[in-house]
Amino acid sequence: MVKLPFVDVLADKKNYMRKDDLASFEYTYQAEITNVYSLTKTEKLYQLQIIDPVERARFTFKPGQFVMLELPGIGEAPFSISSSPIRHGDIELCIRAVGNLTNFLTRSPRGTRVGISGPFGTDFPVEEMQGHDIMLIAGGLGLVPLRAPIFAVLENRSRYGNIDIIYGARNPAELLFTYQYDMWRQFDIDLNIIVDQGDASWNGPVGRITSILEDRIQAAENIGKNTYAIVCGPPVMFKFVCDMLIKAHLPTQKIFVSLERRMHCGRGKCCRCNIGSTYTCLKGPVFDYWSVMNMKEAI
């Protein structure tokens, strides 16, 4: 059993916060940080719980959607949900400390009140994929939005065919959710992990994600008819992975990609998430590859 790295911070004082008297805004749930796990040097996993039990039970989302996390005095930012959709109001967000809000979060103790609005955006159609093989391909931080569909698929394992999870990272220290790999493997799936640069402790394969994908494509039977693919990763990876999948005769409408864009308003007004005339906040973040493959600046 792998021991979880746990950041033991005690709740000192609870911030009180409510936004439900704002009739003209979308509803914001009050939530509380219940646990913080340190995954790597910069990424942490935050477990949040919506405080009101009725709201918690009513809060539902689909894998691939995102929420807006809000801290008064700091700001508001969108994050992909990376927990299982059946867990309703207990959501998990994996967040890299980069900016103002995310750095504040790393210093926030357990018990900090935050606001959550959402869920927003399109989702991976995991129900449509039932009865088919699924390839989940993630690179680097791309595993964060993919963890929700992974859970959704594993929880209904008998309804799906072969499941391939292919995950690549720069080095072993940057691998996310390492403690869960053993648990995932128990569900009769193929989990392949590859790193660009190995180190002394690493005894897995070293190289590009495409080398593993090539093996898996050759091993798969009738990939053109039976398989769906879900891809998320850095832009370079999208291009090579999707090209390989198309060469393997996987129809482009069966490849789903989750595109990352900077967002501020989430309503198609502040204009920064646009890919041409498509707004990621309104029509995304999950697209099928058919609709974005010819879009400029998409990938």
Next chain:
Amino acid sequence: MKVFKISQAELDNMVALWSQSRKVYRPAVGRQQQAQPDYGPGWRKAEGASPLTVPIGPAAGSVKTFLFPQPETMMTYSLKTGDPDRGLMKEPAKLTESQVVVGLRPCDARSVLLNNLPFREDPFYQANLERTVFVGFTCDESLSTCFCEQMGGSPLDSDGLDIAFSRAENGYLAEILTPKGEELMAGLNLAPAANSDITALADRRKERPGKDTAILNTMQGKDLNKLYEAPLWQPLGDSCINCGACTFICPTCYCFDIQDEVVKGSGRRIRYWDSCMFPLYSLHTTGHNPRGRKLQRTRNRFMHKLKYFPERFGPFSCVGCGRCVQDCPVNIDIREVMADLLTVE
């Protein structure tokens, strides 16, 4: 629709009367153009009975500063220790005070209608729109940078205005177009216009119909991918210095950033103008930037105005006021860009 005949002296008296009970803004000239805390440059408060002259062409600053103020408070809250409402998001006090913008041109009036398309459900924009009365002047003369007729407008048009003033013999013809305009003119003892003046105005409008949609139709027929790959972007991207001046003076540029600001424990969430010309505008957490190069940002601005916005809403997101042509430090001219785009096959 009521039409009145108004002399210059009557107009000055009207503006002085309005400024007693409302905030009245008029185009500023010369040194008076500086930005003030509650509105942008190019405008000034109309005070006293100084004669109203409207300079040729649009005012130096766009009219969006009154509808989409910089910054705009979206929410307020307190972070003081011991405050029972600590962290409680509150709606800011709604501004209901009526304001009158006198002396805007048909291009600016049209920009209000265009910005209303993406901001249709925006509570702040709509609240500001509701409390603002637009008193516009149609253009008899135009500047060399004006091109509203190409973009689907017209210099004699009154769309988007509440009261439209047009030149007539010894004064102006005032057309009262909306209930807001009627309310503003209520109680004033004015002479109705003679029929000959009204027909003269109608004749002038027939001479310059404007509202040309030929360019829009041609542009909408073009393939987006071909426009995107056109060779004209390279020299444009090379010469543009990404100063963002065009986006701040543009009446139809509306993108914004949202930030929290806390001063001595009392905070507010504000939104303020942003510019797609800045690299931070689209920078991602991972360090990837979909528009990391100058060329891509320049292209995005022009493509948004001339291709993406028409695809989403219909009309061009440009009214042809020519402010960006006047103020660009490296002489980029949107008319030339448009002409080049129209030749792309």
